[in-house]
Amino acid sequence: MTETTKTPATPPADAVPTRPAHGLVPLPEAAARALLLGGGIATAASTFLAWTWTSEFPGDLTVTGYPGGLQVLSLIAGILTAVFALASYGIRGLGWLLPARNNAPLVLVALGGFGVTWFTAIEIAAKLGGLANWETGTWIAIIASLLPLLGALALPPDNAGTKDFFKSYLPKPDRIPAPQPISPWMQRAVITVVSIIGLAVFTYGIDTEYGELFIGFLIVVVFTIWAMHTAGLLDRFSAMVAANRSFTLAMGFLAAIAFPFTQTDDHYANIGVNILIFGTVALGLNIVVGLAGLLDLGYVAFLGVGAYTAALVSGSEFSKFSGVQFPFWAAALTGAAASLIFGVLIGAPTLRLRGDYLAIVTLGFGEIFRIAVNNMDGESGPDLTNGPNGIPSIPDLNLLGFNFGEAHDLGGFTLGRFANYYLLMVLIMAIVVTVYTRAADSRIGRSWIAIREDETAATAMGINGFRVKLIAFALGASLAGLAGTVSAHVTYSVVPNPYQFAGSTPPNSAFLLAAVVLGGMGTVAGPILGAALLYLLPEKLDFLQDKSLLAFGIALILLMRFRPEGIIANRRRQLEFHETGQLDVPDTETLTDEPAITKAGA
Amino acid sequence: MRFGGLTAVRSVDFTVNSGEIVGLIGPNGAGKTTFFNCLTGLYIPTEGTVSYKGTVLPPKPHLVTKAGIARTFQNIRLFANMTVLENVLVGRHTRTKEGLWSALLRGPGFKKAEKASEDRAMELLEFIGLAHKRDHLARNLPYGEQRKLEIARALASEPGLLLLDEPTAGMNPQETRATEELVFAIRDMGIAVLVIEHDMRFIFNLCDRVAVLVQGEKLVEGTSEVVQADERVIAAYLGEPFEGDPGQAEAAEVAAAESTPGTTKGDAQ
Ligand SMILES: Nc1ncnc2c1ncn2[C@@H]1O[C@H](COP(=O)(O)OP(=O)(O)OP(=O)(O)O)[C@@H](O)[C@H]1O
Ligand SMILES: [Mg+2]
Numbered sequence: 001m002t003e004t005t006k007t008p009a010t011p012p013a014d015a016v017p018t019r020p021a022h023g024l025v026p027l028p029e030a031a032a033r034a035l036l037l038g039g040g041i042a043t044a045a046s047t048f049l050a051w052t053w054t055s056e057f058p059g060d061l062t063v064t065g066y067p068g069g070l071q072v073l074s075l076i077a078g079i080l081t082a083v084f085a086l087a088s089y090g091i092r093g094l095g096w097l098l099p100a101r102n103n104a105p106l107v108l109v110a111l112g113g114f115g116v117t118w119f120t121a122i123e124i125a126a127k128l129g130g131l132a133n134w135e136t137g138t139w140i141a142i143i144a145s146l147l148p149l150l151g152a153l154a155l156p157p158d159n160a161g162t163k164d165f166f167k168s169y170l171p172k173p174d175r176i177p178a179p180q181p182i183s184p185w186m187q188r189a190v191i192t193v194v195s196i197i198g199l200a201v202f203t204y205g206i207d208t209e210y211g212e213l214f215i216g217f218l219i220v221v222v223f224t225i226w227a228m229h230t231a232g233l234l235d236r237f238s239a240m241v242a243a244n245r246s247f248t249l250a251m252g253f254l255a256a257i258a259f260p261f262t263q264t265d266d267h268y269a270n271i272g273v274n275i276l277i278f279g280t281v282a283l284g285l286n287i288v289v290g291l292a293g294l295l296d297l298g299y300v301a302f303l304g305v306g307a308y309t310a311a312l313v314s315g316s317e318f319s320k321f322s323g324v325q326f327p328f329w330a331a332a333l334t335g336a337a338a339s340l341i342f343g344v345l346i347g348a349p350t351l352r353l354r355g356d357y358l359a360i361v362t363l364g365f366g367e368i369f370r371i372a373v374n375n376m377d378g379e380s381g382p383d384l385t386n387g388p389n390g391i392p393s394i395p396d397l398n399l400l401g402f403n404f405g406e407a408h409d410l411g412g413f414t415l416g417r418f419a420n421y422y423l424l425m426v427l428i429m430a431i432v433v434t435v436y437t438r439a440a441d442s443r444i445g446r447s448w449i450a451i452r453e454d455e456t457a458a459t460a461m462g463i464n465g466f467r468v469k470l471i472a473f474a475l476g477a478s479l480a481g482l483a484g485t486v487s488a489h490v491t492y493s494v495v496p497n498p499y500q501f502a503g504s505t506p507p508n509s510a511f512l513l514a515a516v517v518l519g520g521m522g523t524v525a526g527p528i529l530g531a532a533l534l535y536l537l538p539e540k541l542d543f544l545q546d547k548s549l550l551a552f553g554i555a556l557i558l559l560m561r562f563r564p565e566g567i568i569a570n571r572r573r574q575l576e577f578h579e580t581g582q583l584d585v586p587d588t589e590t591l592t593d594e595p596a597i598t599k600a601g602a
Numbered sequence: 603m604r605f606g607g608l609t610a611v612r613s614v615d616f617t618v619n620s621g622e623i624v625g626l627i628g629p630n631g632a633g634k635t636t637f638f639n640c641l642t643g644l645y646i647p648t649e650g651t652v653s654y655k656g657t658v659l660p661p662k663p664h665l666v667t668k669a670g671i672a673r674t675f676q677n678i679r680l681f682a683n684m685t686v687l688e689n690v691l692v693g694r695h696t697r698t699k700e701g702l703w704s705a706l707l708r709g710p711g712f713k714k715a716e717k718a719s720e721d722r723a724m725e726l727l728e729f730i731g732l733a734h735k736r737d738h739l740a741r742n743l744p745y746g747e748q749r750k751l752e753i754a755r756a757l758a759s760e761p762g763l764l765l766l767d768e769p770t771a772g773m774n775p776q777e778t779r780a781t782e783e784l785v786f787a788i789r790d791m792g793i794a795v796l797v798i799e800h801d802m803r804f805i806f807n808l809c810d811r812v813a814v815l816v817q818g819e820k821l822v823e824g825t826s827e828v829v830q831a832d833e834r835v836i837a838a839y840l841g842e843p844f845e846g847d848p849g850q851a852e853a854a855e856v857a858a859a860e861s862t863p864g865t866t867k868g869d870a871q
Contacts, residue, residue, distance in 0.1 A: 434706075435706055438705055438706050438708060439702060439705055439706060441705075442700065442705030442712070442716070443691075443694075443695065443698055443700045443701075443705065443715075443716075443719075444700075444701065444702050444705055445705070446684070446688055446691055446692050446695075447692065447695055449681065449683075449684060449688075450681050450684070450692045453681040453682060453683055453684060454679050454680075454681060454682075456644065456663075456679065457675065457679035457680070457681065458681070458692070459644075459663040459664050460642055460644065460663045460667060460672075460673055460675075460679075461667060461672075461692050461693050461695055461696075461755065461756075461759060462663075462664045462667035462668055462693075462695045462696030462759050463664055463692070463695050464664045465664070471702055475702065
């Protein structure tokens with residue numbers, strides 16, 4: 001049987017393509033599944049061997065009997081492969097992993113294990129100079145991790161009608177059988193467990209100590225999530241989330257609060273607080289871009305306005321008003337109000353423009369802010385911001401006697417300076433999320449979406465376009481200003497340079513927009529996830545350095561090609577980008593979010 | 603109304619009384635849609651004013667809608683990625699006033715207003731027969747239902763005058779019939795209707811009064827009988843034969859043959 005080679009000769013043109021007996025690799029199905037299971041277990045086992053002889057490679061892979069560094073990721077991927085393989089045997093209790101009984105998730109988990117193991121092996125050889133640095137364990141690992149992939153590719157493809165690898169091996173089924181109805185308490189238990197796993201995964205990602213580990217982490221996470229997506233598990237989970245919205249939100253915040261308590265090094269809390277600041281600003285931008293559809297390319301200026309305002313009233317000796325020291329709540333309000341005023345000042349003349357014109361003008365205003373701040377040093381302009389030197393030595397916050405600059409002991413955990421600010425930012429993030437969700441689901445939110453959909457029709461329905469756009473603009477601006485007030489204290493000083501249009505590190509307007517688009521416009525979780533990714537990538541992959549902008553450009557283009565709605569899809573945008581012709585109504589079966597034939601592929 | 607050198611609508615004086623259904627007909631490019639756009643403030647008329655219930659309306663679409671004139675569009679302009687219910691709720695915009703603050707604070711007043719809006723929107727959806735599709739995206743509705751939804755959205759703004767731009771374009775005869783019933787029902791709610799249509803049977807069945815617009819100018823206005831009998835209207839639709847032209851008879855025949863669909867429609871009444 002060599003049907004693979006014959007495939008070109010047999011045209012798959014007939015209406016019902018017959019499911020072939022095997023896939024790319026000519027093996028009977030029983031053998032394929034056995035390979036999958038055995039290979040998964042073997043991969044996991046191989047991580048207990050030594051993979052190299054020197055501890056020069058980060059993570060110390062020399063110990064036999066104890067996986068370290070990247071080996072842990074191979075171990076997890078191997079176990080996942082084995083578990084999915086067992087589920088594909090129809091073992092009782094694991095059926096929920098593969099509700100549609102399709103093979104795509106198997107291919108993907110196998111790819112994940114293969115990817116991370118081979119990546120590690122190649123990195124060892126590249127870093128230490130040659131294959132001689134591989135131990136027997138490495139050889140076993142690369143063979144063991146290849147086996148599940150061969151097994152998965154030997155299984156008949158889910159969609160045999162096409163020769164395109166992606167569409168035949170990795171499609172998402174059109175329909176996924178409806179889950180057994182489970183009680184609300186069970187649903188909440190599932191959400192809780194997922195939050196805990198999410199926190200663990202996220203913490204692991206932030207705590208990765210070197211770039212290789214972060215890349216390995218991304219490989220495993222991306223393939224695992226992709227596998228769960230094709231299995232339909234993500235759809236089922238989002239249905240659960242939709243039914244338990246407030247509970248999920250509460251769990252999400254609990255998980256966010258728990259993060260600093262899992263950390264021993266305040267450095268990671270610093271990353272956490274920066275991600276939160278970045279995410280909060282991205283969420284504010286999401287009101288402007290995602291809901292009202294106004295392309296704002298100078299948004300970071302509002303973060304700057306907030307930060308500078310807070311710095312000026314912080315009591316720093318370098319501030320123009322060094323005598324004044326507002327309490328934090330007043331400084332936060334002042335910062336938000338100053339941003340709001342700037343938002344209105346910039347919005348009022350520009351929001352009469354539509355589309356591309358608005359984008360260009362906001363880009364201009366964003367740059368004007370930075371240049372103006374750069375020049376307000378008393379020589380080229382009024383003396384206000386100390387020009388390029390900025391305002392340094394901003395004192396730490398002190399809230400009701402709680403000094404944010406000192407480490408505090410709380411129930412056995414030590415919370416450092418950044419952890420304190422992190423918790424404050426969680427609170428601010430909670431405020432911003434509440435503002436976002438409440439505004440979106442109201443008369444004003446509907447008019448934003450209407451303006452985005454069709455401005456002419458919206459004004460003809462009685463919406464004062466200018467007014468509601470200005471409200472969106474001002475609200476977005478003040479939320480960014482609010483985040484800016486905290487960011488000024490976290491970074492000790494404010495300088496003009498970060499508030500630019502594009503740069504290699506966040507926050508800057510291009511990164512903010514990328515976070516919104518990448519994560520998923522018009523969603524709450526999307527921009528936060530996008531912000532986390534965009535913050536961590538340049539932080540962890542220092543070899544990217546000045547090439548990070550190029551890398552993100554490429555990544556964004558690829559994303560727009562394959563998943564234009566962003567990582568987390570808004571229901572509306574999902575339907576906008578993937579012509580399904582399906583009605584958006586609950587059915588006896590869960591509708592999947594991707595059609596069999598996408599518009600792009602047709 | 604002028605676009606550069608082109609005068610699309612010129613000195614059209616026109617009145618719609620309450621409780622009336624008035625038709626506006628004319629050949630393609632006559633300026634009917636432009637006239638609607640002037641009425642609703644989408645275009646700022648180069649000359650002239652629009653007044654409603656005795657007050658002159660400013661040429662701002664949202665103020666016109668607030669004053670009580672609502673419209674539909676010739677090319678359907680629904681909010682494609684909003685649900686059916688949300689589309690109608692947007693139509694309620696001028697009759698509700700919950701701003702950003704009440705949305706953020708979510709007091710009891712907000713919940714009550716949202717509930718009332720939703721109830722009213724559901725009533726309208728019942729009225730046009732789309733209540734069962736409230737959670738569908740507008741873009742997924744079949745064409746005829748999209749037209750109906752546009753009418754419901756316009757009605758949601760509680761207008762005193764409803765402007766319909768070719769409400770039956772692209773509909774089959776049954777759907778056209780149903781739309782006719784719908785327009786009568788709207789009139790019975792006490793709403794005056796001004797309707798543009800190319801389907802003469804529909805227009806003459808429906809309207810108390812019909813005005814004919816040709817090349818931006820009002821040619822005739824009157825009851826169905828008056829308009830149908832008017833020679834100039836027929837000429838405007840079919841073109842006039844040139845007097846004394848050689849082969850004039852043949853030309854007229856060709857012209858008549860080419861415009862047969864129009865003729866039958868016009869003559870059927
Ligand atoms: N925005 C515009 N700019 C320039 N010319 C326009 C504009 N809008 C309409 N016109 C012109 O005005 C004239 C009248 O157009 P209008 O759309 O009002 O016709 P209509 O009577 O609605 O025709 P139809 O029956 O085809 O809908 C046409 O010649 C058209 O090209
Ligand atoms: Mg028209």
